[in-house]
Amino acid sequence: MFLGVDIGGTFTDLVMLDENGGLVTTKALSTPGELEVGVFNAVEDAARQRGMTGEELLARVVAFGHGTTQATNAVIERDGARTGLIATRGFGDTLAIQRLMGFTAGVPADRLGWYSRRRYPEPIVPRHLVREVRERLDHAGTVLVALDEAELRAAARSLLAEGVQTFAVAFLWSFRNPEHERIAARIIREEAPGAYVSLSSEIAPVLGEYERTATAALNSYLAPKVVSYLDGIEHMLRRKGFKGAFSILNSAGGVMPVAEAARRPVTLVTSGPTGGVMGSIHLAKRLGYRNIITTDMGGTSFDVAIVVDDKPLMSTKHEAGGFHIATPMIEVRAIGAGGGSIARVVDDQLRVGPDSASAWPGPACYGRGGTLPTVTDADVALGIIDPDSFLGGKMKLDRAAAIAALDQHIATPLGLSVEQAAAGIRRIVDAQMADTLREVTIGRGFDPRDFVIFAYGGAGPVHCAGYGAELGVPKMVVPVTSMAHSAYGALAADLQFATERALLMRGGGGARPLSEGLDAARIAQAFAELETECLDAMTRAGVAAGDVGLIRSADLRYRRQTNDLIIPLGDGDASEAAIADLVRRFEETYEQTYGKGSAFREAGIELTNVRVEAFGKARRPELAPRAPSGIPQVGRRSIFEPVVGRRMECAVYNWRELPVDFTIEGPAVIEHPETSVFVAAAQIARLDANSNITIETREDGGHGRD
Template identity: 35%
Template sequence: MYSAGTTDSYSIGIDIGGTFTDCVAMDSQGRSVTAKVLSTKEDPVQGVRTALTRLAETMGRDTASLLAHTHRFSHGTTIGTNAVLEHRGARVGLITTAGHGDTLAMMRGRGRVAGRPVEDVFRVHGTLPRPLIVPGAVLEVQERVDRTGAVVVALDPARVRDELTRFIAHHELDAVAVVLLWSFANPVHERCLTELVAEVSPATYISSSVDVSPRLGEFERMVATVINAYVGPVSHRYLGRLADDLEDSGLAAPLLIMQAGGGVLPVVEAAAAPVGTIDSGPAGGLAGVRALAGAAGHEQVIATDMGGTSFDIGLIVQGIPVMAEEKVIDRHTYRMTHLDVRSVACGGGTIARKDALTGALGVGPDSAGSEPGPACYGRGGTQPTVTDADVVLGLIRPKIFLDGRMQLDPELSRAAVGRLAEQLGMTLEETAAGIVNVNNMHAATLIRRQTVERGLDPRDFRLYAYGGAGPVHAFGFAAEAGVREVVVPLGNGASTLSAYGIAVADTLHCVEVERTVKAPFDDNSLLDALDEALRSVRAAGERVGMATSALRIDLYALMRFERQLANRVEIPVPLPAGPETGALLLKRFTAEYAHRYGAGGTDVRGTAEIFALRAETRVPSGVPAEAQESRPQGAGATDTCEVYWPTDHQWLVTDVYDRMAFHRAGYVDGPALVELAHTTVCVPPGATLSTGPDGHLSLRLPEPSRPHHSTPNTGVAR
């Protein structure tokens, strides 16, 4: 039976990616076991079942026994992300205040290019993003609340009830988004409308702005609420089916769902606001890096996740993950506090081709995914991918892929890359090396954008490389970005680190309360505002079942100078405790503003103000952060092979180490390959790879040249 109190009790994390589904189980001592299987896009629940079966087999158990001894089960899903990107969401209608029905269509001025590469900004023939609501499905209701929350025009429930019935039936809606002007100041009308929708159409999914995004900014609030409605039905069905399936399979522990903010929430709460699950998988990776880097004392970290489909990057600056308030998906911009993880399409499955315009070698952005996958998978793929290039070069040896459970076909890789080589007029090796180098260049470019463009020097950072393809290519994109030290966290666990991060993530709930308080801050008025935020966040914590005794509450004031709304300045400042709270808060804000934008900026901006308060409730997961990978005793024998190193453009005899063939305190000199169960660490000529007592591997690249530079601007509130 299920028991959380014994050492034979596990915390499980599962992350579904575009190519692979990763699974991690950790015991109370922090020891971990991993599994990796191909994703099943058409039926993700089946992918979860397969991953659990493989994990149980690795542990010498059956699935029912494993789940019965699991006290915590966390999951990161891509259902919401895929629904938006593939335009497979619900039929959504919008209900809003009379006179504001065009807000979503008008967008912001940058709506055509939000989130697009800089080269798209100047294209003459731009297009608008595909609409998220059914064309014409906008119901404007007669009501009005002003910015203070006072009711100016009362809502007529009897009149609206009939309008709602006709509206939902005429447009055949699956979901409605309710977004009224200034509803976050007084939600009475919005609450009334949601109750009416539930009465006239109980099967319709309801998304309300006061629950999803109760913040100033009409357009961003509307986008968040509409996206929540768009992904709501499909997410609700999937999460409900998964919860039932796990319960039937023997899971007694609650199902927790990963959020983009870096924590997990109970499945019921996550299903009510599935917009928070968008990009939750990459957030899980950064959450895992935060736990491991904190235990290792690494304060400046570039977290990089290269999987089969994409390359994701997040930053930890001064020990704090960099957060963002604004999110863009498919050019739709909305506000939601989340870990700032950026992505680019350069993974193992990324397809290479001859560019039709330039005739040059191009890599990406489309991916072969898991179906059909790279050519070497033997599942019908014929286009050359990065993984095929790795096989041609010898960076991946076909017989050890997925711990030998899935052997690759090198002849299919050579055929696919060879066809491209003929088109380009290059040799097979030159083409394969070019594919890897271009892919690494894309990754390094994103690293530079996230560091240099923030005023940070990537050479001041350690680079954590994880995901199935991360340790294979880290030597290339780290060197291109100027980083000297690469950490492969948890050894073989690096390939499933996002699942690890999901397993160790804290239960986290965030509540924001719009409240304007101008400097100089009176402590009494500040305390009144804080009480409101605390009441809201405690109520939210109780609603999701957080134990009051275990709650940790962090408070932040969201601050700017007056009249900076158009500039979108939003600086979260931790609220100090003790006497003179207001004075200390103003001092912290001024110092952080000067740190970000220069000391002169604070002299001309005028009066500072708090425009919102954020309260975060957190219940620690209880899973040890200093986890060590469980691995079999006795390493395999050392071998040699020939590898065409893309950095040297030549074949070199390369040492091969079967899993952890070198001792914990030892090291190997490049060129070498260290073959782990689910990935390979490539050690180029001139580099060394060493192991530490924490199970991490450290790849030391040759020292780059380093000119003198000034102290960087971190952009993180201290």
């Protein structure tokens, strides 16, 4: 057996594959404060579906992949460790200055002009917990001023007296020569045996003192909570009979052993959303789609990523809690739009989100004390979600409470019927999500019509008919694992280890070829050393050499720019021809990203970092294909179609009973114990051989049955 688990704010999702590709998906309510309880509740539910106990199932599991939001939550909630930072004398304010990026970090685009409302982020290391010590290297790593070890020892003792739990060390140019930082770590551990220490030269060995400092500080800030959580989950699993491999999904699209995750918790900041992206890539390859848009609509947020030619768009810098971290991550854009997004009337206008009712008290229809109307309440009032079949009937929804909340807070203030109010909420949230999709596609130079949308999460299948049609994509796919797709990604992802090195080189300028000045021999040597490090890590993780794949890339930019693009190196050696091809592809990518004619080759080029990623191929069974079957049973119910704007007869199908290639005309609802798929009036849906649902716009543009 193979298990994947993803813990969200509302539900803990689980996917199980057996040796023959048989699939089980389930959900359990997340249990804040005791997340391992929700995990085991999901395991027990999956076990019941196979006629076993939770302990019996765990004893048969050979691999357990886990996506977690613990690091993300710790940053958002600011409940990490009390961390002390030791910096080069004169550079103790690096975290506060932030290259002036702190003003706009994490600020929505529509609020960037609100100068009076800009704020620096709440610090992860208050200034009184920063110590400066005498030491200095130059840009080549040559020692200009030796490290004052006595001063450093005094700094460590002073921070310990302030109650510091963890330490971060970030010296200037340490990525060129890490010796001073290594001496600092040794002294800190002498003063505080067993202390958690993050060195910027190990966590983020790249150019840019602010990014390195923030990454090292966040790594130590997150460590105790993340490590304690991972230890608790693994201990629970082992205690209940699990003897297999336990791995954690990171933000770059791979899984890593717990020991590596504990050493680099900052790489888990977008662990949860990354799972859905990797699950979509794995499935898209089987279906023959190379360009996809992944959309995860949960209870509180809508997460979007772009995959081009089978590869997700990556970023070398990521904002977390108002700070920028320098570790490669899949680019995931998130907005506050989910099933729990609260609808309000503000200045006689209907607004939806970004605040959420969360799991507790949740939407009004949950019956947990929530009184404000949400997107889920609107879906229930419209008849799209059946209150009696939600979560397979395990959780009954209160339709009367949803209608009452909509009537009191939206319909009556705006002079609308409840159905009109609910339809308005749905259209607004779908439009907000479509706007985000335009930003990440058209805003990056991509035509949405060249992509297929993958819709998952608790609310994605319910709403993709709206935001997909609004965007104008030709096809949407609702995966068979959509109700727990991020968990599926944690199960399907390969073991991954990445390492990088700053390697500043300048080429071209004026009329010279851009690759002139880029030393191919030095670049090749750097790649070779990084590859050895990656292969050693794979060996320690027990991956056979023949199962390891390597991806080499470099960070490039035009000279004196501040943002890099990650460009993969082609197969073969890093020869002069390969470097010239790397530069050519950088220019193509630059104009694709920033617009035709934006390239400025006369400025010359800068290579700033080289990177190697190693992937150990996962030995997982593929999903078993589904055999065609007969005509399914069809139910009927009346819904208020939100786009057409009137009540219509709606066909209702059971996902598990659908035969392969059966065509469904909208409006229709396809129900599953963990989700519902809405097919709008002008759309048709089909089930493929692997039980995924595809939705397309009808050629006649019809509006279905009255």
